[in-house]
Amino acid sequence: MTDDAHADTPHGHGDGDRTGTIVGVLTEAFADLMAADPAAFRRKYRRMAADPFAFYRGTACLFYADVARREDRWADERTGRVWIQGDLHAENFGTAMDGTGRLVFDVNDFDEAYLGHFTWDLLRLAASVALLGWTKALPDGDIGSLVEVYVRAYLDQVRTYAAAEPDAEWSLRLDTATGAVRLALLEAQASTRFALLDGVTVVEGSRRRFRHDPTVRVLDAQERAVVEAAYREYLDTIPPVKRLGSMTYGLKDVVGKSGFGIGSAGLPAYNLLVEGHTEALENDVVLTMKQGGVPAPGRVVDDPRARHAFAHQGHRTAVSRRALQAHADPWSGWCRMQGGPHDGVGFVVAEYSPYEADLDWSQLTEVPDMAEVLAQLGRATAKVHCVSDVDQPSTPLVDFQVEDAIVAVVGDRDDELVAEVVDFAHSYAARARADHALFVDAFRSGRLLGASA
Numbered sequence: 063m064t065d066d067a068h069a070d071t072p073h074g075h076g077d078g079d080r081t082g083t084i085v086g087v088l089t090e091a092f093a094d095l096m097a098a099d100p101a102a103f104r105r106k107y108r109r110m111a112a113d114p115f116a117f118y119r120g121t122a123c124l125f126y127a128d129v130a131r132r133e134d135r136w137a138d139e140r141t142g143r144v145w146i147q148g149d150l151h152a153e154n155f156g157t158a159m160d161g162t163g164r165l166v167f168d169v170n171d172f173d174e175a176y177l178g179h180f181t182w183d184l185l186r187l188a189a190s191v192a193l194l195g196w197t198k199a200l201p202d203g204d205i206g207s208l209v210e211v212y213v214r215a216y217l218d219q220v221r222t223y224a225a226a227e228p229d230a231e232w233s234l235r236l237d238t239a240t241g242a243v244r245l246a247l248l249e250a251q252a253s254t255r256f257a258l259l260d261g262v263t264v265v266e267g268s269r270r271r272f273r274h275d276p277t278v279r280v281l282d283a284q285e286r287a288v289v290e291a292a293y294r295e296y297l298d299t300i301p302p303v304k305r306l307g308s309m310t311y312g313l314k315d316v317v318g319k320s321g322f323g324i325g326s327a328g329l330p331a332y333n334l335l336v337e338g339h340t341e342a343l344e345n346d347v348v349l350t351m352k353q354g355g356v357p358a359p360g361r362v363v364d365d366p367r368a369r370h371a372f373a374h375q376g377h378r379t380a381v382s383r384r385a386l387q388a389h390a391d392p393w394s395g396w397c398r399m400q401g402g403p404h405d406g407v408g409f410v411v412a413e414y415s416p417y418e419a420d421l422d423w424s425q426l427t428e429v430p431d432m433a434e435v436l437a438q439l440g441r442a443t444a445k446v447h448c449v450s451d452v453d454q455p456s457t458p459l460v461d462f463q464v465e466d467a468i469v470a471v472v473g474d475r476d477d478e479l480v481a482e483v484v485d486f487a488h489s490y491a492a493r494a495r496a497d498h499a500l501f502v503d504a505f506r507s508g509r510l511l512g513a514s515a
Contacts, residue, residue, distance in 0.1 A: 081500045084124060085509050091123040091361065095329065096511075102320065107505050110498075114491075115193045117498040122149045122174055122358035124497070125186060128490075130362035136479065137179040140467035143368075145385050145450035145460050147443075148174030148359045150183040151190035152423060155439055157250035159417040160233070161304065161389035165250055167234035167243050167438070168387065169446050170418065175382030176357040177368045177459060180447055180468055181483075184213060185490070187443065188483045191436065192491030194423060204429050206484045211433045213480045215440030217472065223448045223465035232445060233388065234438055241434040242426060250419040256344045258416035263315075263335060263346070270343050271315040272335060279318030281332075288402035289316050289332055292351070296411045299380070299395035306392065312337035314346065329353045330404055333414065348414040349393060353407055354379045371459055374398055374408025383412070385450035385460075391415075 089096075096103045110120040118125075134142070147154070147169050156170040188209045195205035222232075232238075236247050263270050272278060281289065293313055315335040331352040338345030354375030360368075372378040376396040384390040393413040399405055426432050444465075451464040472479055504510055 077500060080497065081504050081509070083127070084121075084497055084501055085504055087124045087127045088121070088510065091356075091358075095355075098330075107501075107510060111502045111505060113197065114495045114498040115190070115197060117501055118190060118193055118494045119149075119151055119153065121497075121501075122186070123361060125189075125490075126182075126358045126362045128493075129182060129185060134179050134181055136181050136471055138467075138471055140462050140464075141181075141471045142179050143177045143365060143460065144180040144447050144464050144467075145382065146176065146178045146180065146183045146359065147172070147386060147446055148176050148178070148183070148357050150187045150443065152187065152194055152439070153190075153420065155442065156418055156420040157246050158391070159250075159415055160387065161392050164233070164235060164389075165247050165417060167239055167247055167421075168442055170420075172379055172383040172386060173355060174357045174359065175379065175386060176359040176363060177365050178359040178363050180464070181479075182359065183443055183447070184216065184483050185486050187212065187439070188487035189490040189494065192487040193494060195432075196491060196495070198427060200429065202488060205487065208429065208432055208436055209484045209487045210480050212436040212440040212443075213483050214476065215437040216444045217440075217468075217476055217479070219441040219444035220448060220465050220468050223444070224463075224469045232441075234442055239438060241431060241438075242421060243435055243438050246419050246421050250417045253416045253419070255338075255347075255416045258348065258414070259344065259346055262333070262348060262414075265343060268343075269314070270335065270346055272317045272333060274317075277320065278333065281316060281318055285318075285402050286316055288399055288404075289334075289351070291401075292397040292399050292409065293334060293411075295400075296351070296395045296397035296409075299397070300392070304390075304392040304394075307339050310337055310339050310347075319350070329355060330407075332409075334411075347393070349411055350414050351397070351409045351411050352376075353404065354396070354410050368459055376408030376410040379410040380412075383410075386446040388445070388449045 092103065106120060110117045149171060150169070154169060154171045155167065157165060157167050158170060160166050191209055191212065192205050195208065200208075219232075234243055234247075236244065236251070239247055259270070262273055264273050274280060290313060293316075297311060313334060313336055317333050319331045319333045329352055331350060334349040334351060336347050336349060338347045354377070356375060357378070372381065374396070376398070380394050380396040383394050391413055393411065395411045396408060397411065398408050421435065426435065447468070448463075448465045451460045452458075452462055
């Protein structure tokens with residue numbers, strides 16, 4: 063590992079230089095969105111100011127500006143271009159209903175997915191574990207042991223795939239998950255589509271529409287027509303094998319919606335209410351249509367094949383979802399706006415599922431319970447890496463067996479990789495805590511132009 067892996071100030075020395083780096087990276091990444099919706103970024107930045115982990119969640123772009131400068135001895139011509147989740151922190155896992163109708167626990171955010179070093183996902187997750195451990199006042203030794211559990215489980219699952227187990231067969235399900243992960247799946251199992259619809263829609267006579275509350279924006283006729291045209295384009299991106307019955311897909315209502323989560327602040331979005339597989343009102347489906355953004359790894363990776371593979375960022379996000387999921391959401395797709403305030407911009411479409419439940423890390427306070435979760439997250443990480451390779455004919459950017467490539471580059475050096483990831487987790491978590499304080503000072507003093515007020 064080079065000294066850069068520990069460098070507190072990758073582009074200089076001292077707090078002043080590091081503040082300049084933070085401001086510069088955030089401004090470059092978010093300038094257009096800041097200009098379009100400065101209020102959204104004030105909200106985003108105030109949420110990031112709450113604590114170091116919230117700051118870390120919102121600054122994947124800063125993480126890659128730093129990590130791209132590290133020497134990575136585990137990256138070669140294959141392991142340096144694995145399809146990665148791109149923002150793999152501890153809270154980007156959760157439950158979902160996969161394309162076969164099975165409840166699974168897996169990565170649940172694909173906005174930053176791109177080609178990159180397989181180690182980058184490991185490092186980002188490990189640093190997030192160190193930050194969470196710090197908020198729980200865990201000793202460094204316990205934090206290191208938790209990161210080790212995660213990395214060793216990852217490597218064990220990769221080797222399981224290399225030994226010929228089909229990549230898509232294993233998943234964290236009700237019959238394979240344990241501890242807090244299984245509890246999250248049980249919570250999702252108890253959810254219903256009716257409860258979700260009841261929360262975001264109302265029924266007037268025989269027609270369901272979205273509730274009009276402060277979280278949504280009613281569209282004028284012109285903008286609605288543009289969104290409806292984009293929806294029709296999106297329908298053509300659903301693969302024939304994923305198409306549902308002929309009665310499905312009728313569009314019932316559309317509203318504007320604010321971006322979702324810290325990472326999506328400022329991204330234009332819409333909610334769409336569509337007909338489900340029957341005319342029964344309780345079978346209606348809610349879709350999200352959100353502007354695709356430039357993925358954080360894409361800011362530091364120069365991969366011509368990836369750069370030219372996608373029509374727009376919404377296309378990239380949807381294809382990434384299909385690549386990283388063994389049995390993708392049958393509603394996943396993309397479109398481009400033609401006209402209106404977002405003319406020419408690409409959007410990604412997915413279901414707003416009633417079966418999504420996040421892991422509640424606030425309830426995990428004991429090291430053994432956290433270790434049980436992290437062992438499962440390590441295997442889930444291995445799955446998304448290994449399932450998104452040559453075995454996915456619809457996503458041919460990775461034309462080799464990822465598991466074979468990782469096994470070849472790691473060899474018998476598991477201990478070395480584990481030690482390196484643990485070391486990085488400690489050092490980068492400390493860097494993130496210091497960066498958080500610098501960010502708060504810069505935000506308060508008006509240095510984050512376009513967001514400060």
